[in-house]
Amino acid sequence: MSVNELVSDQASLEALEKASLDCVETCFDRMGAQKNQCKFGKKGICCRVCHMGPCKITPKVTRGVCGADADTIVARNYLREVVGGTAAHSDHGRHLVLRLKKVAQGKGGGYEIKDEGALRRAARDFKIDEEKRTKEDVALDLANLFLDEFMRQEEALATLELAPVKRQAIWKNKKVAPLGIDRMVVESMHRTTMGVDHDYKNLMMQAFRTALADGWGGSRIAMIVSDILFGTPSPVRSDANLGILGEKTVNILVHGHEPELSEILAVVSNDPEMIDLAKQAGAEGITLAGICCTANEILMRHGIPIAGSFLQQELAVVTGAVETMVIDVQCCMPSLPEIAAAYHTEIVSTTDIAKTPGATHLSFKADDAFASAKNIVRRAIDNYQRRDHSKVAIPSAQSPVIGGFSVDAIKYMLGGRFRASFRPLNDAIMAGRIKGVVGIVGCNNPKTKTDAYINVLTKELIANNILVLKTGCAAVASAKQGMLLPEAALEDAGAGLREVCEAVGMPPVLHMGSCVDNSRILEAAVEIVKEGGLGDDISQVPAVGIAPEWMSEKAVAIGTYFVASGINVILGQPFSIGGSDNVTGFLNESCNELFGASFHDCEDPYQAVRKTLEILDAARESLGINTKLERKLYDMDDRRKLDV
Numbered sequence: 132m133s134v135n136e137l138v139s140d141q142a143s144l145e146a147l148e149k150a151s152l153d154c155v156e157t158c159f160d161r162m163g164a165q166k167n168q169c170k171f172g173k174k175g176i177c178c179r180v181c182h183m184g185p186c187k188i189t190p191k192v193t194r195g196v197c198g199a200d201a202d203t204i205v206a207r208n209y210l211r212e213v214v215g216g217t218a219a220h221s222d223h224g225r226h227l228v229l230r231l232k233k234v235a236q237g238k239g240g241g242y243e244i245k246d247e248g249a250l251r252r253a254a255r256d257f258k259i260d261e262e263k264r265t266k267e268d269v270a271l272d273l274a275n276l277f278l279d280e281f282m283r284q285e286e287a288l289a290t291l292e293l294a295p296v297k298r299q300a301i302w303k304n305k306k307v308a309p310l311g312i313d314r315m316v317v318e319s320m321h322r323t324t325m326g327v328d329h330d331y332k333n334l335m336m337q338a339f340r341t342a343l344a345d346g347w348g349g350s351r352i353a354m355i356v357s358d359i360l361f362g363t364p365s366p367v368r369s370d371a372n373l374g375i376l377g378e379k380t381v382n383i384l385v386h387g388h389e390p391e392l393s394e395i396l397a398v399v400s401n402d403p404e405m406i407d408l409a410k411q412a413g414a415e416g417i418t419l420a421g422i423c424c425t426a427n428e429i430l431m432r433h434g435i436p437i438a439g440s441f442l443q444q445e446l447a448v449v450t451g452a453v454e455t456m457v458i459d460v461q462c463c464m465p466s467l468p469e470i471a472a473a474y475h476t477e478i479v480s481t482t483d484i485a486k487t488p489g490a491t492h493l494s495f496k497a498d499d500a501f502a503s504a505k506n507i508v509r510r511a512i513d514n515y516q517r518r519d520h521s522k523v524a525i526p527s528a529q530s531p532v533i534g535g536f537s538v539d540a541i542k543y544m545l546g547g548r549f550r551a552s553f554r555p556l557n558d559a560i561m562a563g564r565i566k567g568v569v570g571i572v573g574c575n576n577p578k579t580k581t582d583a584y585i586n587v588l589t590k591e592l593i594a595n596n597i598l599v600l601k602t603g604c605a606a607v608a609s610a611k612q613g614m615l616l617p618e619a620a621l622e623d624a625g626a627g628l629r630e631v632c633e634a635v636g637m638p639p640v641l642h643m644g645s646c647v648d649n650s651r652i653l654e655a656a657v658e659i660v661k662e663g664g665l666g667d668d669i670s671q672v673p674a675v676g677i678a679p680e681w682m683s684e685k686a687v688a689i690g691t692y693f694v695a696s697g698i699n700v701i702l703g704q705p706f707s708i709g710g711s712d713n714v715t716g717f718l719n720e721s722c723n724e725l726f727g728a729s730f731h732d733c734e735d736p737y738q739a740v741r742k743t744l745e746i747l748d749a750a751r752e753s754l755g756i757n758t759k760l761e762r763k764l765y766d767m768d769d770r771r772k773l774d775v
């Protein structure tokens with residue numbers, strides 16, 4: 132395959148060509164080497180939960196040794212994927228809550244409560260008395276409440292109460308309201324081990340229950356606590372793509388997901404003492420940039436540039452210009468040290484739960500965060516002197532980007548300081564200027580040309596007057612194309628969406644953050660419901676979630692909690708469930724009756740646009756707003772009648 136068929140953007144193209152010249156193998160080569168990937172795995176009909184197996188299901192052999200059929204095996208495998216995603220997001224959340232607790236106890240180790248307003252708002256949401264109390268006292272109560280969310284044995288999660296009451300009732304009636312997050316993960320692993328739960332429907336309901344513990348529990352908690360500790364994001368301008376690497380600066384990349392270390396590195400890399408050291412080493416300064424979701428986290432809060440997305444992690448090293456790549460958890464390829472060995476780059480792993488052979492392990496001590504961060508920066512500066520300039524080729528491509536659209540920031544953009552609200556958005560949807568809202572989320576996957584589906588889809592949606600919210604690597608894909616700028620509205624958006632974006636000065640595609648920030652999309656959906664005029668449950672809002680190029684178990688969990696929350700989800704490649712018609716029918720059809728939403732497979736972006744329009748039109752039809760109406764203002768009386 133030519134490199135043009137593998138990647139979309141010029142920087143990746145150039146780096147991939149360089150990798151080939153440097154005889155460096157990347158995931159694109161390894162994808163090719165995999166040739167025909169396992170058909171049984173793809174269909175979800177390979178079982179290895181006990182050692183009478185592994186068993187696979189074929190037309191002639193319809194049961195495993197124990198008697199499990201395709202339905203049981205596919206449903207068990209699906210639930211285990213949801214568990215993997217839920218565990219990843221939620222463990223991230225747990226680490227942040229533990230940090231908040233230490234900060235509240237005065238043992239924060241350099242961290243502090245950056246957004247007291249966010250803390251007090253969260254406290255009020257969970258009925259914690261915050262008036263006339265110190266922020267530390269309030270933070271301690273909130274941290275304890277969140278820690279209890281992981282441990283609850285018999286009570287449903289308190290965070291579910293952030294959803295509209297109608298949605299909460301659906302979860303209760305269908306018996307999918309999750310108990311403690313840890314309990315859900317443990318119970319799901321128990322139920323999918325040999326000889327326990329064999330009823331595919333029962334297993335699928337547990338998948339929804341576990342995913343809800345992620346979206347409304349672990350991920351939501353991670354997001355709330357990040358905002359309290361590191362600040363609630365607001366719009367900030369920066370740049371994206373490999374071209375942000377400095378020819379003459381010490382380049383440090385932070386890669387992974389948890390923001391604790393990268394937050395401190397953002398400060399330390401600006402420290403005059405460190406910049407002086409870099410100059411003494413012959414560099415002009417220090418460039419800190421991000422890969423994957425850490426990039427999204429530090430872009431949103433510090434305006435630090437994005438070097439690239441998931442499939443650019445190896446390509447960044449191939450530029451030969453990276454002194455240090457700091458990795459923590461999730462989406463960090465084990466191939467990195469081998470690629471780094473072809474250059475001078477040092478891969479530094481920082482968390483004891485995630486070690487990679489060949490990487491230098493420098494255990495990050497959050498209690499002494501500045502010392503840990505300074506040590507990393509000093510090593511990078513030392514390493515600059517080992518850079519082989521004959522091996523350096525930094526692609527020039529980069530695009531400006533605006534990130535930082537938390538729900539608070541969107542409210543502010545729409546209504547200004549004194550009337551911050553979603554009202555103008557709801558009115559625009561009701562009047563037909565905006566057809567609906569779509570969240571485009573998830574990863575890249577070398578099975579398809581990087582970013583191609585995501586970016587065609589994004590352009591088509593905004594041309595159809597659909598406001599697009601983005602997270603994760605899908606957001607980075609659009610950032611690299613210059614689509615996360617207000618100017619994009621002028622060029623690509625339909626007339627109605629353009630009018631709204633121009634009036635408030637916001638892009639038609641909003642960068643809302645990292646993987647755990649998909650819970651911000653749920654928060655936005657709730658705000659739309661609360662604002663009134665578009666139904667009293669999330670399932671009534673003209674909204675769709677799309678994961679065009681997903682690859683991770685986390686995306687499976689995210690899609691599952693979106694559907695359980697009432698948002699239809701379109702997948703660019705189907706889940707590994709094709710071996711069971713019953714499980715496929717359950718996810719693609721039956722769960723509509725349960726949750727008012729289901730999954731849809733659309734292999735190409737144009738099919739996805741058609742499906743999105745169909746779903747949005749149906750939602751608008753049921754709301755009675757599928758014609759261009761005179762603008763009707765929703766008054767206070769109407770709003771009071773809302774049961775949300």
Ligand code: SF4
Binds near residue numbers: 179181183184186194
């Ligand atoms: Fe085979 Fe059943 Fe064991 Fe799975 S649980 S590996 S189907 S015997």
Ligand code: MSK
Binds near residue numbers: 424461602604605
């Ligand atoms: S980093 S999970 S590749 S979005 Fe969150 Fe990107 Fe997907 Fe990882």
